[in-house]
Amino acid sequence: xxxxxxxxxxxxxxxxxxxxxxxxxxxxxxxxxxxxxxxxxxxxxxxxxxxxxxxxxxxxxxxxxxxxxxxxxxxxxxxxxxxxxxxxxxxxxxxxxxxxxxxxxxxxxxxxxxxxxxxxxxxxxxxxxxxxxxxxxxxxxxxxxxxxxxxxxxxxxxxxxxxxxxxxxxxxxxxxxxxxxxxxxxxxxxxxxxxxxxxxxxxxxxxxxxxxxxxxxxxxxxxxxxxxxxxxxxxxxxxxxxxxxxxxxxxxxxxxxxxxxxxxxxxxxxxxxxxxxxxxxxxxxxxxxxxxxxxxxxxxxxxxxxxxxxxxxxxxxxxxxxxxxxxxxxxxxxxxxxxxxxxxxxxxxxxxxxxxxxxxxxxxxxxxxxxxxxxxxxxxxxxxxxxxxxxxxxxxxxxxxxxxxxxxxxxxxxxxxxxxxxxxxxxxxxxxxxxxxxxxxxxxxxxxxxxxxxxxxxxxxxxxxxxxxxxxxxxxxxxxxxxx
Amino acid sequence: xxxxxxxxxxxxxxxxxxxxxxxxxxxxxxxxxxxxxxxxxxxxxxxxxxxxxxxxxxxxxxxxxxxxxxxxxxxxxxxxxxxxxxxxxxxxxxx
Numbered sequence: 001x002x003x004x005x006x007x008x009x010x011x012x013x014x015x016x017x018x019x020x021x022x023x024x025x026x027x028x029x030x031x032x033x034x035x036x037x038x039x040x041x042x043x044x045x046x047x048x049x050x051x052x053x054x055x056x057x058x059x060x061x062x063x064x065x066x067x068x069x070x071x072x073x074x075x076x077x078x079x080x081x082x083x084x085x086x087x088x089x090x091x092x093x094x095x096x097x098x099x100x101x102x103x104x105x106x107x108x109x110x111x112x113x114x115x116x117x118x119x120x121x122x123x124x125x126x127x128x129x130x131x132x133x134x135x136x137x138x139x140x141x142x143x144x145x146x147x148x149x150x151x152x153x154x155x156x157x158x159x160x161x162x163x164x165x166x167x168x169x170x171x172x173x174x175x176x177x178x179x180x181x182x183x184x185x186x187x188x189x190x191x192x193x194x195x196x197x198x199x200x201x202x203x204x205x206x207x208x209x210x211x212x213x214x215x216x217x218x219x220x221x222x223x224x225x226x227x228x229x230x231x232x233x234x235x236x237x238x239x240x241x242x243x244x245x246x247x248x249x250x251x252x253x254x255x256x257x258x259x260x261x262x263x264x265x266x267x268x269x270x271x272x273x274x275x276x277x278x279x280x281x282x283x284x285x286x287x288x289x290x291x292x293x294x295x296x297x298x299x300x301x302x303x304x305x306x307x308x309x310x311x312x313x314x315x316x317x318x319x320x321x322x323x324x325x326x327x328x329x330x331x332x333x334x335x336x337x338x339x340x341x342x343x344x345x346x347x348x349x350x351x352x353x354x355x356x357x358x359x360x361x362x363x364x365x366x367x368x369x370x371x372x373x374x375x376x377x378x379x380x381x382x383x384x385x386x387x388x389x390x391x392x393x394x395x396x397x398x399x400x401x402x403x404x405x406x407x408x409x410x411x412x413x414x415x416x417x418x419x420x421x422x423x424x425x426x427x428x429x430x431x432x433x434x435x436x437x438x439x440x441x442x443x444x445x446x447x448x449x450x451x452x453x454x455x456x457x458x459x460x461x462x463x464x465x466x467x468x469x470x471x472x473x474x475x476x477x478x479x480x481x482x483x484x
Numbered sequence: 485x486x487x488x489x490x491x492x493x494x495x496x497x498x499x500x501x502x503x504x505x506x507x508x509x510x511x512x513x514x515x516x517x518x519x520x521x522x523x524x525x526x527x528x529x530x531x532x533x534x535x536x537x538x539x540x541x542x543x544x545x546x547x548x549x550x551x552x553x554x555x556x557x558x559x560x561x562x563x564x565x566x567x568x569x570x571x572x573x574x575x576x577x578x579x
Contacts, residue, residue: 099557192536206535235543236535304519315497322498324571329563333574337498345500350508353499357490358512360497362519371519376532378522383533415511416518432536456536 001026002162003479006071006219009165013060013070020060020070024053024114027072031116031163034483038139040157042077043085044117052114059112068226069112074158074167077118078125078201079105079210088201089121089133089151092327092347102199103231104168104210111226116164119154123349124318125170125203127151128178128421129411132351137408140183141480142446146405149179149421152213156183159213161483166214166223170200172207173306174400174425177437180213181400181449184439186466186476187213188220191457192432193238195224196231204313205236207306207429216476217438217466221245224459240457248460249467254288256465259393261296264424269402276448277399280440283472284397284465294389294396298381302427303419305375305382308362309430312372314352315359321347354415383431390455395465398424400437400449428453436462439475447478485513 001023004012012018028046035041049072056070075081078088080098082105087093101109109115122132130138130153138153140146141161148157152169156179159167169176171189180187189211200210212223228242258281265274285291323329323343330346333339348356362371389396402423411418428435433456440450450469454462470476490509494501501509555569565572 095561095563097561099554099561232543232545236537238537238540298525301522301525304522307515308519308522319498324562324564324573325558326561327563335574336576339574340498341495341500344498348499353501354509354512354515356497356499357493357509358515361493361512361516364493364496370523371516373532374522374525374527375519376534377527377530378525380530380533381525381527383536416514419515419518 002030003484005215006068006165006222007216009071010067014065016060020053020056020114021050023070024049024072024116027116027164034161034163037144038141038157038161039136040120040138040154040161040163041074041117042087042089042120042135042154045084045115049114049116056112056114066112067222070114071112071166072114072116072164073108074116074119074155074164075105076121076152076155076167076169078121078170079168080199080201081105081115081118084118086118086201087134088125089123089135090347090349090352091134092321094134095328096326100199103196103233104227105199107226119152119158119167121154122151122351124201124314124352125151125172125175126314126351126355128174128418130154131408131412132349134349140405141483142184143405145407146446147182147408148405149182149401151175153179155213156180156185156187159183159185159215160480162479166212166219168210169213170208170210171429172203173310173429174422176211176213177400177425177435177449177451178422180437182405182447184447184478185213186216186220186436186438187211188224188436188459188463189428189434190224190228190459191434193236194434194457194459195227196229196234196237198231198233202317204310205317206313207310216470217436217463218246218249220436221249221463221467243460245460245463248464251464252288253284253465253468256284256289256395257292257393258284258289259292259294259389259396261299261396261398262293263296263299264398269399272443273399273402273404273448276441276443277397277450280450280469281397283469287468287472292393294393296385296389296427298378298385299427301378302382302430303423305378306422306426306430307358307419308371308375309379311355311359312363313359315356315363318352318356379430382427386431386433386455395462396453398451400424400451404443404446404448424451432456434459434462436466438466438469439478440473441475485510
């Protein structure tokens with residue numbers, strides 16, 4: 001049961017060949033048996049899940065179900081869940097029990113999904129390896145000595161080890177696509193403004209967007225149908241019609257123009273990864289798509305400006321953690337400043353403190369123009385590159401990550417090196433467009449991810465291409481041995 | 485970046501950094517070094533891009549109550565003591 005896709009499970013539920021209770025119990029059991037070694041979940045919500053599953057079975061019996069009724073899912077632990085701890089991977093929020101649900105959580109609940117639990121992540125979504133969690137590193141099921149990618153590592157691993165059929169994530173600089181690639185699954189980040197961010201703990205507000213991890217593009221389309229849409233509670237939510245993403249999955253990709261950015265396929269790219277990506281491109285070419293070299297000349301500036309813009313916004317967003325209204329508070333503060341300074345020093349981990357300090361510095365008087373404004377100008381150049389590219393091609397194809405999953409601890413000593421993990425994903429976030437990572441092969445038994453990026457609000461297009469690819473290949477069906 | 489600069493930034497960010505741990509933050513300079521390469525990029529006549537929602541202005545809504553009073557629930561999760569619906573904090577001014 002655990003290896004089936006949502007599309008398959010949905011049919012089995014509706015035809016009453018399985019019940020949501022059985023399905024939910026299966027996944028809860030798998031989470032319990034693997035979580036000790038993989039550390040993908042921070043909280044398991046078993047009692048509530050079984051309660052919800054019972055209701056789902058009733059709805060199905062009464063014929064009042066939707067396509068997702070009774071499907072178990074997991075939420076990254078930065079989606080606020082009413083009455084359930086939402087830690088954001090941080091000691092700062094270890095005691096935080098939100099009194100409300102995020103809009104996405106409500107939407108998925110209304111669609112009939114069952115919440116299995118909350119997944120581990122890099123603290124405040126800052127990291128590319130999941131080593132920055134207060135709750136410990138998540139392990140990659142393909143090699144438990146390797147990282148699963150980050151920051152949504154727990155969500156990615158929950159799919160890779162088949163502990164859940166779908167899991168939510170957020171992607172500020174690659175935090176859905178990079179762990180999807182390194183864990184061998186499908187992960188999509190929709191366009192900025194496509195999904196409400198109300199109730200999602202904020203990191204960098206001009207870049208954050210939530211999305212979904214699944215086994216297949218088809219499942220991602222089903223999930224996005226329930227997640228997307230305008231929300232008056234989020235001022236960055238866009239009032240735009242949401243198409244049925246499943247409707248166009250089977251469209252032919254004959255004549256589709258695929259762009260390959262020459263800056264990404266340079267001699268610095270690992271040749272084994274490059275080979276896998278090109279094999280993937282050839283599969284699409286065989287189906288009638290055409291390949292074109294394109295240029296994104298400013299994309300190499302993505303990482304430098306991301307590490308100005310994201311920390312700047314984070315330093316402002318994380319100012320709310322003051323030890324007063326919620327979160328961690330230090331003992332016996334001498335005065336108000338001491339309360340702030342010690343609560344924050346004790347509550348935040350190293351990486352978060354680093355980024356707050358960088359952000360504070362680049363926003364301070366005398367540096368603001370040279371760093372922050374300059375970075376925002378270059379951000380526009382990067383966006384302009386994409387505008388030009390999408391005049392010539394329909395989608396852009398590239399590797400998702402420059403490496404496969406690396407060993408735990410191997411990049412912790414050199415921050416800049418770690419930051420380069422997101423070199424192919426960050427430009428998408430800066431422009432605000434959409435991207436998906438799908439499995440396209442293995443190098444030394446570790447999964448490689450192929451990234452497709454589409455223009456603003458072109459999620460349906462990249463899901464279509466990804467689905468067509470998955471009809472021709474079975475990389476997305478591979479499961480690490482111990483978790484079959 | 486020297487220790488005095490780090491201390492100054494940490495104070496602006498209201499994060500206590502002790503003398504024992506300050507060395508950990510010396511690499512902030514390395515990360516800013518990464519950003520040096522942007523200084524030479526020609527951005528004359530380029531407008532800064534602060535977010536991806538181009539041509540979008542701040543949406544306004546009717547001035548009406550849409551949320552119920554949740555003061556009790558919100559204060560119930562506070563690590564601070566509360567009194568008469570207010571949060572109690574240490575004194576702002578020294579005596």
